Amino acid sequence: MIEPSQEGRTIRPWNTRRLQLMVQLLATIYQLLTTGSSCTKRELYYLHLELAQTPAYTYATLEDVYALLDADPWELHVYNTSKGLIAGPIVLTLTDGQRIDCNGRWGTAVPLDVGSVTEIRLAAKLVLVVEKDTVFKRLLEDGITSTFPDTLVLITAKGYPDVSTRLLLKKISDWTHVPIYGLMDADPHGIEIFCVYKFGSLAMVHQQRSLAVPTMRWIGLFPSDIELLGLLGVPLREGELKRIEQMTKRPYTEGHIQRELLLLRQLATKVEIESLYNIASDFITTVYLKGKLKECINLRQHVEEEHSVLR
Template sequence: MAISSVDKYARQKSIEILRKKFASVAKRILEGKRPVLIMPKRVLSNTIYDMKKKLLLLGPEMKRRSLLDVNEARKFMQTLLMASIIYEALVNDEYPTIRDLYYRGKHTISYRDILGRLHHENTWDEQRESDAVIRDIEVFLGVLREEMLILSKEKGKVVGNLVIRSGDDVIDLSKMGHGAYAIEPTPDLIEFKDIDAEFVLVVEKDAVFQQLHRYGFWKKYKAILITSAGQPDRATRRFVRRLSEELKLPIYILTDADPYGWYIYSVFKIGSITLSYESERLATPNAKFIGVSMTDIFGEEEAAKNIKKLASIFGKDLKNVLSKPRKKPYLSDKERKNYIIKAKKKDVERAVELVGYDVADKLISNPEIKKYIRQRKMGVSGYPWFRTPEWIKEISIFFSKLAKLEIEAMASKGLKFLADTYIPTKIETGDWID
């Protein structure tokens, strides 16, 4: 097997860290000390939104996972078992997926209790368990799974005037035909060789990505075009981050105008709650939400009405977000009527989680939905990074109209409109949410 040199280097580094960390565990044991693994707590309560860095970060709380604690002993064993499997894969030049690791470590431990009865116990039963242990090892070692050459399914795609080196090959991302380069699970092993682009456009929807690609959008506007195909995986996030950090390119994110789209944007920008320990490497604080925004659909008049209603909560802060003169919608009344979709209860619930119950309660006029939300989401305070004036303005329209819109609708108005009018105008006028 031909192993690329970057790959080899990454392996060697991970092996060293693994050995060093676990040698100290063994040393403690041989000294007769409590066998413990000290690692950051990976729970919601220890997830902190860093206002300055604008990142979701793992808090300072540490947990001591001890073999001598009945509640932690099994996890202790699982952590060591997983570490040994990962170690074996590393030294054997393998590239296991998380599912492979699950199968490699799954076996039975049989033992006898104090009455001599035989018991059987699986090291782990579901992949959910082994996946959690992998995340524990990442935080314990301070090494991401990509650096340990653990693979996951490729999801993100990229095209554009960018030449990269992946493994021992040099690839020109402008020569991918109708296809695209699948962003590899180990994006840190990619080397950027040559670049001729002015910005990065990340599209949530794969279909819209393909349309823009065929239309030649990236050539015409000197863009790197990327899709995450829904929720972004770690590799796509890391790749986008590197484009921002290393190549200093502005990042624009285009999603559906709905709570899921907004959350996808926030994952790119500040990180996710479940993987907050990776935010510092995966999040792109400079990423901008370019659309589709609610004001693009309904115009700012609607927002102005809402903002008055919210004065009791936010005071005058909100007034400044309205532009002068007030922005007109990109869609005509008729188009809007055709394209918007009625929000489902689930969408509304999700939106409340993002921005808070108080906002929703002030704006929702539909009594049935209002009641439904009161029953389920009363007291939900929302995420601080969505309680900014810009986002409140955006989401307020969602509540007052109870409507959402998919990017495809903009393409339906005409691919030319999306590629040559909508996106360029938004970028030129700086009409985004940062």
């Protein structure tokens, strides 16, 4: 997990406008907390258009507010627009008593206010996070929940993960202790997304204790699968090769992740998960994931048996 510096974050209002915006944002947040209401980051931008030069300017100032108050955004009733989807045998209970059953055929939207989730009932052995919405939908179309009944919950943030999806995944991990696995493209972007889930975002270091899932494991698609399965890829661009170089220098990309990054650079080729469908239309569900998930379940059962013997 990415650790914030012990010195904390230095807040440097660059000018009077920035300081005025901070004060107005603090006033709005105070109103949200006292009235029990909430809003999105985008709504805050429109509420303060006279000072907010751009959405990015507002969001950067909000980060200063979070650091100043030493609070996470959801604790201040400020949320991103949730874009995540979740499918499988899991029920979420909110503070108002509302129950969200996520066992629908095509999945359920991750609630915007994940901070209001007070209970999670999960009847599955694991959670599988997939990078892209297209793969999420295809897996559901292929009947993955029927192929693995009462086995998995499927989650996607449709690319780079939003805070709501990450916070829900963190709660699932902390509250249910089920293993969580990631299925990403074999490219720098896919590996980066996995690292954000597992270790945290470099841009949001001060929130990582509340969002990172350090126990999450990467189960594919690996760069080592490219030659193993004879997959056809696309040449990496110069910028992607530079990103790999940067990622290999991070302290947390060691061991297996480091080896796969180095192999990806050596191959200079990237491959999407969907390329597995070129082998067979049901290859991901009936072969690739079936083997990997079976191995994960067997490993977990073995560990649990060892723990029961030690007790």
